Amino acid sequence: MPSGVKFRSMPALSPARQTLLLFLLALAVLVPGIWEATGLTGKDEFFLGLRTPMEMIEGNHWLVPFLDGAPRIRKPPLLYWLGRASFETFGISLVSARFVAVLFAALLVVSTAGIARRLSGHAQTGWIAGCVLLGCLGMASEGRRFMLDVPVAALSTAAFWSLLAYLDFGQKRWLTATALLLAAGFLTKGPIVALVCGGGVLALLASGRLRPADLRQQWLPLLGHVLLFAALALPWFFIVRLLFPEAAEQVLAGELESRQFFNLSPGILLGLLNIALPWVFVFAVAAWAAWRGPVADRLVLFWFFATFLPFAFIRSFDRYLIGSLVPLAILIALALPEMRSRWPFRLGLMLALLLGAAFAGFTFWFGLGGWYWLVLPALYFGWAWWRERSLGHTLAAPMLYWVALLWGVFPAIGVNAVPDEVRELGRTRDIAMLDGPQPALLPILSQRAHRHYSQLDRYDLAELKALNALVFLESQEIPRLEQAVAAAGLRAQQVGSYRNLASHGSGLRFARVGATAADWKQAFATRSLAPLMTTIVWFEIVAP
Numbered sequence: 001m002p003s004g005v006k007f008r009s010m011p012a013l014s015p016a017r018q019t020l021l022l023f024l025l026a027l028a029v030l031v032p033g034i035w036e037a038t039g040l041t042g043k044d045e046f047f048l049g050l051r052t053p054m055e056m057i058e059g060n061h062w063l064v065p066f067l068d069g070a071p072r073i074r075k076p077p078l079l080y081w082l083g084r085a086s087f088e089t090f091g092i093s094l095v096s097a098r099f100v101a102v103l104f105a106a107l108l109v110v111s112t113a114g115i116a117r118r119l120s121g122h123a124q125t126g127w128i129a130g131c132v133l134l135g136c137l138g139m140a141s142e143g144r145r146f147m148l149d150v151p152v153a154a155l156s157t158a159a160f161w162s163l164l165a166y167l168d169f170g171q172k173r174w175l176t177a178t179a180l181l182l183a184a185g186f187l188t189k190g191p192i193v194a195l196v197c198g199g200g201v202l203a204l205l206a207s208g209r210l211r212p213a214d215l216r217q218q219w220l221p222l223l224g225h226v227l228l229f230a231a232l233a234l235p236w237f238f239i240v241r242l243l244f245p246e247a248a249e250q251v252l253a254g255e256l257e258s259r260q261f262f263n264l265s266p267g268i269l270l271g272l273l274n275i276a277l278p279w280v281f282v283f284a285v286a287a288w289a290a291w292r293g294p295v296a297d298r299l300v301l302f303w304f305f306a307t308f309l310p311f312a313f314i315r316s317f318d319r320y321l322i323g324s325l326v327p328l329a330i331l332i333a334l335a336l337p338e339m340r341s342r343w344p345f346r347l348g349l350m351l352a353l354l355l356g357a358a359f360a361g362f363t364f365w366f367g368l369g370g371w372y373w374l375v376l377p378a379l380y381f382g383w384a385w386w387r388e389r390s391l392g393h394t395l396a397a398p399m400l401y402w403v404a405l406l407w408g409v410f411p412a413i414g415v416n417a418v419p420d421e422v423r424e425l426g427r428t429r430d431i432a433m434l435d436g437p438q439p440a441l442l443p444i445l446s447q448r449a450h451r452h453y454s455q456l457d458r459y460d461l462a463e464l465k466a467l468n469a470l471v472f473l474e475s476q477e478i479p480r481l482e483q484a485v486a487a488a489g490l491r492a493q494q495v496g497s498y499r500n501l502a503s504h505g506s507g508l509r510f511a512r513v514g515a516t517a518a519d520w521k522q523a524f525a526t527r528s529l530a531p532l533m534t535t536i537v538w539f540e541i542v543a544p
Contacts, residue, residue, distance in 0.1 A: 018123060019110045022130040026106035029134050029399050030143045033407030034098035037441050038414050040141055040406055042507040046416070046440045047452070048072075049146040050097055053083030054449035057092075064240060068452050071247055073240050078187040079151055092447040097146040105143030108154035108326070109133055114161045115200075116330045118168065119296055129333035131395035133325055137352070138275025140402035142319050148189045153323040155185035156196035163197065167210065172221060179225040183232035196323040199306030203327075207299040268311050271318035276328055277355070278348030278385070278398050283328050285344045286335035297334050303327040342387070345394075349385040352398065353378060356405050363412045366529055370412025377404040415501045415510040416440045422498065425538075426450065430469035432460075434481060438474055438536045440503050456481070458488035465490060465541040474502070475535035476513060485541060492539040502534040 013021065033039050052067045065072040065080040072080070082100050090096040109130045117126035133139055142150050159181035166174035178197075185193030204210035215222065241248045273280050287304070290297035304327035311320050356378060360371035377400045383389070384397035418439045425431070426439075426446025433439075437452045453460060456471075461484065464471065471492070473481060485492045501510040511519070512534040519531040 013123060013127075015114070015117060015123065015126075018117075018127060019114065022110050022113050022127070023106045025131075026109040026134060026143075027102060029403060030102045030105050030140070031099070032403055033411065034102065034144050035093075035095045036407065036411040037094065037445060038411040038417050039144070040410055040507045041145065041416065041440070041503060042147075043440075043503065043505050045145045045147050046444070046503070047437055049079070049083070049148075050094075050441075050444045051449045051452075052080045053087050053097070054092060054443060054447070056080060056084045057087060058449055063236075064243065067449075071240070071244050073244060073247060075148060076187045076190055077236065078184060079146075079148055083146065092444065094441075094444055097444070098144055101146045101150060102143060104151040104154040105139060108139075108143075108150060108157055108322075111154065111157040111161045112326045112329055115157070115164060115326070116333050118161070118164045119300065119330065120334060125330075125333045128336055128391070128395065129329045131399070132279055132332050133329040135395060135398035135402070136275060136279055136325055136329070137277040137355075137402060138318065138322055138325055140399075140406055142275075142322055144406065147319070149319045149322050152185050152189040152193050153196055153326070155181050155188060156193045156323060157326050159185065159193075160197040160200040163201070167204075167214075175221055175225050176228070179229045180232070183229050186229075186233035187236060195307055195310065196326055199303050199323075199327075202306050203299045203303035206302050207295055209295070209299060263313065263315065265312055265314065265316055268308075268316050268321070271311075271316065271321055272308070272324070273351075274318050275321050276325060278345075278352040279328070279332055281344035281347045282336075282339070283332055285339065285341065286331045289335060289338075290331060293335075297331065300327045300331045300334065304331065336391075345385045349382060352401065353382065356401065356409070359405060359409045359413070363409060365524065366527060368412045368414065370409045373404045373408025374401075377401045413501065413510070415507070416503055417500045418442055418445055419498050421496070422538075425470060430464075430467045432456075432464055432469050432471045434471055434473040435477055436472075436474055436502075438472060438502055438534070442472075456484045461485055461488045461490055461541055465543075468540070470495065470538045470540060472536060472538045474513065475537055478537060481539065489544060491542050491544045493542050495538050495540055497535055497537040499530070499533040499535050501529065501532060502536065 048067065052065050052072050055066050055068070056062065059066050062081070062084070063077075065077050079100070083097055086096045086100050090099075112133050113126035113130035115126075116129035117123055120126075139150075159178045162174045162177040162181065165171070166178065182193055182197065201210070205212070276283060286297075287301055290301040304324060307324040307327060308321065311324075356374050360374045363369060364371040377397075380393075381397040381401045384393040416439070418441060422439060422442065423445050426442045426448060431442065431446075431448075431450040433442075433450060433452045434456065435454060443450050456464075471481065475497075481492050502512070503510055504513060511532040515532055523529055523531045
């Protein structure tokens with residue numbers, strides 16, 4: 001077999017054993033570091049994902065999740081149900097929340113491998129596809145966080161895997177599995193569950209591997225399982241509409257407005273570069289060759305575009321493209337045995353090394369430690385990708401590199417670090433977080449949801465005074481708090497403060513709000529993080 005990547009003979013594994021091995025490999029790659037309180041996070045995780053199951057426990061909510069005293073119906077409830085179940089079984093912690101996300105990520109990996117095996121007819125293609133997916137930066141970062149994107153992609157991918165099995169074998173149990181998985185995905189993030197599975201079906205139809213006549217012949221079982229899907233997926237939404245009609249309408253209007261449909265978003269190409277690093281240039285070469293390649297290659301390329309292009313026309317985040325990594329990984333797995341050029345590997349390698357060097361250099365320059373975790377993985381990565389090496393080294397190097405970066409280097413920066421004194425306050429006192437919210441991870445670290453306020457009125461302040469609660473906020477919000485308490489005839493008495501690098505939305509936006517280029521220059525010139533730090537202050541509400 002001609003190859004740009006040297007292949008050694010691989011032991012023949014049954015599909016079941018390969019699936020088990022990939023599942024365990026995914027756990028080994030993604031579990032390290034999920035307990036780090038200063039690891040990569042973001043507002044959707046620390047503000048929404050982690051707090052919602054805690055408030056469900058505190059308020060004994062099951063059917064409809066609650067957050068900050070209001071129904072949390074902007075997203076469906078399945079992930080929050082699983083989060084509550086995990087908290088009640090294993091205790092409230094970062095590990096018990098994020099391990100749920102890791103399990104979904106492992107499901108995504110094995111489902112991708114299963115689809116690759118079935119489309120190609122080769123077990124080795126499945127193994128390569130699963131390992132390529134595990135080596136993508138998007139999987140390394142998003143697979144460790146308690147958020148919705150990986151679970152819905154995993155359920156949709158698994159649904160397409162079981163649908164392929166049904167089309168090949170005709171056994172109704174596979175169609176039932178498809179309906180159950182799609183229903184679970186719909187209860188995780190709504191209609192977006194159709195993207196990966198639906199894009200795969202469109203690709204099958206476009207390639208001729210699946211014909212409309214085949215579907216017409218199976219109309220009765222298909223209709224029956226559509227009804228099964230509807231019976232499982234839709235009742236919760238009707239119940240919510242009945243219980244909270246005004247809130248449901250506001251949520252729908254808010255979702256439509258926030259998505260900004262039909263607005264061109266060319267920046268999504270940079271999002272693909274980010275989540276598919278370092279494999280993105282290998283994929284570009286594979287995609288170019290697929291236009292004139294075998295039917296299977298064109299099928300997977302069409303599938304990729306079906307999952308990727310919709311996000312070019314709505315307001316999107318990089319993590320929305322996790323589902324696109326599935327056909328991307330499979331196309332690379334199909335093309336890798338015939339790929340001769342080294343430039344795609346070298347270019348991806350260089351960008352990945354530059355990213356890691358930026359973080360490692362940051363921790364080294366400011367004396368934070370952690371940079372040394374990246375040295376050996378970076379050397380191994382360069383050795384494995386610059387010249388032709390065996391398949392095992394080519395696949396393993398990026399996995400180890402991202403583990404070292406996200407477990408060893410990034411947590412050393414200390415983003416969202418919470419002093420022990422503040423953790424203890426979170427365990428023993430009621431806490432109100434004004435805007436922000438900061439401290440970002442105090443709820444999960446103190447095992448209490450606490451309450452977030454976008455603004456405080458006189459009734460809120462009277463309640464906080466009666467509860468002897470503490471109000472935490474960033475220093476730039478102090479005038480707003482003082483204005484609110486003065487209007488309520490009360491007074492805010494400062495109790496304490498501390499400084500840290502704090503997440504503001506994205507996990508990488510950790511400089512204080514309003515930090516300028518001059519602040520960054522001063523920080524690097526003095527080798528002090530002080531100009532970039534956020535001051536977090538807490539107050540008691542007392543009588544004037």
